[in-house]
Amino acid sequence: MENSLNASQESDKALDRLIPEASNDSKLIIETKEVRSLDDSINLETNSPTISPTVQKDESSTNAETEEIFQLRGEDVKNTLSGVYFQGVQYFDLKNVNFINNTGIANLIDLLKSLLEQGVVIKFVNVKDKIKTKFKSLGLDSIFHFS
Amino acid sequence: MSKQFYFDKFEDRKPYSAITDNKYRTWMFQFFGIVTIVLGIAYLNWRWRYSLNPDALWFAIPLVLAETLSYVSTILVVFNFWSYKDPKKSPPVHYLSEIEDLQGRRDRPVKIDIFIATYNEDVELVRQSIIDAKKIIYPFSDVQIKIYVLDDGRRDGRDPAKENMKKVAEEEGVNYKIREHNKGYKAGNLKNALEHTTGDLFAILDADTRAFPSFLVNTTGYFRRDKVAWVQTPQWFYDTSEAEPLSSVINRNLKIENKNLIRLVDSVFGRIKINEDIFGNDPRLFYDVILRKRNFYNAAFCCGAGSIHRRDAIMNLAVKDFADGIKRLEEDLLNKHAASNIIEDQKKDLVLKQEIIPFKFHASEDIYTSIMLHADKENRWESIQHPDIECKMLSTQDLDSWVKQHQRYAAGSLDIAFKDNPVFKNGLTLGQKISYFTTIWSYFAPFWILIFLLSPVAFFFSLALPVQAYSFDFFKYFLPFQIMNTITIMLGCWGISTKRGDQYYISSFWFMLMALLTVLRGKEVKFNVTPKGKHFAKNTQHILPHIIIISLTLIGMLYNAILLYLGKHPTASGFAANAFWCIFNIVALSVMIRAAYWKPLETDSVDGN
Numbered sequence: 001m002e003n004s005l006n007a008s009q010e011s012d013k014a015l016d017r018l019i020p021e022a023s024n025d026s027k028l029i030i031e032t033k034e035v036r037s038l039d040d041s042i043n044l045e046t047n048s049p050t051i052s053p054t055v056q057k058d059e060s061s062t063n064a065e066t067e068e069i070f071q072l073r074g075e076d077v078k079n080t081l082s083g084v085y086f087q088g089v090q091y092f093d094l095k096n097v098n099f100i101n102n103t104g105i106a107n108l109i110d111l112l113k114s115l116l117e118q119g120v121v122i123k124f125v126n127v128k129d130k131i132k133t134k135f136k137s138l139g140l141d142s143i144f145h146f147s
Numbered sequence: 148m149s150k151q152f153y154f155d156k157f158e159d160r161k162p163y164s165a166i167t168d169n170k171y172r173t174w175m176f177q178f179f180g181i182v183t184i185v186l187g188i189a190y191l192n193w194r195w196r197y198s199l200n201p202d203a204l205w206f207a208i209p210l211v212l213a214e215t216l217s218y219v220s221t222i223l224v225v226f227n228f229w230s231y232k233d234p235k236k237s238p239p240v241h242y243l244s245e246i247e248d249l250q251g252r253r254d255r256p257v258k259i260d261i262f263i264a265t266y267n268e269d270v271e272l273v274r275q276s277i278i279d280a281k282k283i284i285y286p287f288s289d290v291q292i293k294i295y296v297l298d299d300g301r302r303d304g305r306d307p308a309k310e311n312m313k314k315v316a317e318e319e320g321v322n323y324k325i326r327e328h329n330k331g332y333k334a335g336n337l338k339n340a341l342e343h344t345t346g347d348l349f350a351i352l353d354a355d356t357r358a359f360p361s362f363l364v365n366t367t368g369y370f371r372r373d374k375v376a377w378v379q380t381p382q383w384f385y386d387t388s389e390a391e392p393l394s395s396v397i398n399r400n401l402k403i404e405n406k407n408l409i410r411l412v413d414s415v416f417g418r419i420k421i422n423e424d425i426f427g428n429d430p431r432l433f434y435d436v437i438l439r440k441r442n443f444y445n446a447a448f449c450c451g452a453g454s455i456h457r458r459d460a461i462m463n464l465a466v467k468d469f470a471d472g473i474k475r476l477e478e479d480l481l482n483k484h485a486a487s488n489i490i491e492d493q494k495k496d497l498v499l500k501q502e503i504i505p506f507k508f509h510a511s512e513d514i515y516t517s518i519m520l521h522a523d524k525e526n527r528w529e530s531i532q533h534p535d536i537e538c539k540m541l542s543t544q545d546l547d548s549w550v551k552q553h554q555r556y557a558a559g560s561l562d563i564a565f566k567d568n569p570v571f572k573n574g575l576t577l578g579q580k581i582s583y584f585t586t587i588w589s590y591f592a593p594f595w596i597l598i599f600l601l602s603p604v605a606f607f608f609s610l611a612l613p614v615q616a617y618s619f620d621f622f623k624y625f626l627p628f629q630i631m632n633t634i635t636i637m638l639g640c641w642g643i644s645t646k647r648g649d650q651y652y653i654s655s656f657w658f659m660l661m662a663l664l665t666v667l668r669g670k671e672v673k674f675n676v677t678p679k680g681k682h683f684a685k686n687t688q689h690i691l692p693h694i695i696i697i698s699l700t701l702i703g704m705l706y707n708a709i710l711l712y713l714g715k716h717p718t719a720s721g722f723a724a725n726a727f728w729c730i731f732n733i734v735a736l737s738v739m740i741r742a743a744y745w746k747p748l749e750t751d752s753v754d755g756n
Contacts, residue, residue: 113499139467
């Protein structure tokens with residue numbers, strides 16, 4: 001089955017080809033932003049010389065490490081992932097994602113649901129085995145489609 | 148000038164120190180506990196086989212059954228109190244690598260969020276909690292600690308009739324979060340918070356929870372053990388009513404003004420103290436003994452406030468629950484249609500229908516979520532009941548609020564028992580199952596308490612004895628068991644007075660029975676926000692059953708006393724035994740009547756909503 005967790009290598013290659021092509025067509029692109037950094041702890045070091053907690057306004061996160069993409073809930077995941085839209089399917093490239101925690105997975109579920117409401121199916125490409133295994137262990141392999 | 152509250156005068160109260168574990172006392176408890184269980188078996192064996200009065204089985208059977216059920220509680224207490232096993236304390240964490248496996252990620256300081264959940268509490272009361280949260284210290288300046296007021300009352304200024312919680316949050320410089328509905332009540336509020344925050348650890352405080360500066364320093368270290376999912380700290384109510392000399396109460400109520408008379412009353416009654424913790428609110432026995440000893444079985448549950456949680460644990464549960472929910476819906480569909488292509492077609496709807504819910508949407512979201520985390524076979528999450536007090540809270544100040552709060556606890560736990568009983572929950576260890584069963588079992592107590600309360604009444608009016616005779620045999624079996632039981636409880640609750648707790652255990656029979664009926668009738672258990680203030684609402688409805696039972700008991704006693712006087716009473720020993728038991732019952736029942744009409748000396752008021 002094309003959208004199963006263990007997709008064939010052929011489809012991987014096809015998608016690798018597809019992404020650069022699709023990226024050139026602005027009409028097809030939903031999101032092609034670079035992965036945004038999310039860690040907002042950097043500013044705090046200078047702002048909090050005391051040992052009391054720094055009380056801050058809730059602010060949109062900026063400038064952090066890419067490896068934390070999928071730790072953070074509450075961010076607009078669509079803006080943090082590279083992706084292309086092609087023939088009713090939104091492809092997201094997870095080649096830079098080496099780690100995903102449960103909050104990150106919850107984010108992806110939110111993303112899946114929000115696009116599903118618009119009739120868009122999600123597929124992830126270049127997914128590392130470690131991450132596939134994690135999805136499987138959580139029983140999400142029948143919900144998420146990897147190619 | 149800041150707003151005055153009734154509890155301002157208690158600001159300087161100091162919390163109790165946690166009980167120091169003593170292995171010799173524990174051994175003694177275990178020894179006496181086993182002896183009590185053995186003597187209980189002997190007593191009940193004698194009761195069932197030899198003592199029942201064949202002429203009054205209608206009376207004898209219910210009573211012996213009640214005694215047997217009560218004995219089950221005794222066994223559970225011995226099991227539950229078996230031993231302390233306080234987890235090792237560690238210094239506060241600094242880096243993420245100290246609390247979880249980085250799996251190749253770059254290290255960074257941990258991030259901690261502090262949630263203050265509110266719904267309708269006085270905003271100035273919440274301000275105090277915010278101010279105290281801001282005073283929380285942490286030894287590492289690069290650890291990001293953010294405070295969030297989670298206002299489910301949407302008091303963001305849109306409704307001029309409401310106080311403005313948002314303004315208070317802004318004035319205090321903390322974050323403010325609302326949502327446009329109240330789905331899931333507190334659990335829903337926390338869900339919303341977790342969707343908009345990023346802390347690796349998060350603390351849950353209620354609107355009236357005032358954290359001490361050491362709150363995080365003393366608790367985050369436990370998370371070095373990567374399976375620790377949450378740490379619960381004791382909830383300490385710093386506003387419980389103070390003890391006052393009986394002489395003051397007499398002088399005040401009788402309006403005695405003569406100085407000599409006042410001196411006389413003082414000299415006679417001055418040493419007797421009454422009215423301490425009139426509502427039995429002091430939860431020390433619960434936190435310092437019951438819950439803390441559950442560390443031994445990794446079965447201490449979260450109590451909803453004054454706790455700190457590992458985000459990844461709760462999100463793991465939420466994600467798994469999401470996947471399981473879809474699987475269940477799929478199975479339901481399969482059973483209906485038996486065609487997998489139909490399911491594929493409808494899968495989109497299933498996914499959209501399902502939600503990610505970190506804390507279970509339930510009236511007892513704290514205990515239910517604890518059960519689910521404990522039952523996770525893959526992760527084997529650990530819970531910790533921290534022994535020391537790290538925050539202070541307000542207690543209910545009138546009987547109506549008290550009853551509603553406790554009724555919700557009872558109904559919530561019973562609802563779990565009927566719908567998703569932990570005893571049958573796959574993944575829980577035997578110790579955890581028995582511990583959760585103990586909590587649930589305690590809410591069935593009104594069945595046997597009611598029989599104990601009505602037994603003397605039944606005797607007085609029927610003159611029938613439930614036992615063949617109050618003979619030497621009765622006392623031979625009964626007394627050793629009761630004496631050993633008393634010693635066992637004393638050792639198990641060392642240093643804590645159980646008087647008030649015992650009284651409320653009996654006195655609570657009616658509202659607990661009502662909670663049981665609510666659940667049995669299948670009614671939804673609602674999450675009522677506990678008012679924190681003084682309301683002096685109509686309390687009579689809660690004590691009517693108590694008044695009826697006390698009245699029947701007194702009338703029965705009078706009737707029997709007359710019969711005795713006339714020489715027409717068939718069993719004087721029966722009268723003596725039941726009269727003794729009645730005094731115990733009346734004292735216990737009267738505590739709630741007293742609470743219903745209790746008012747503090749100064750009636751300065753604070754509104755809870």
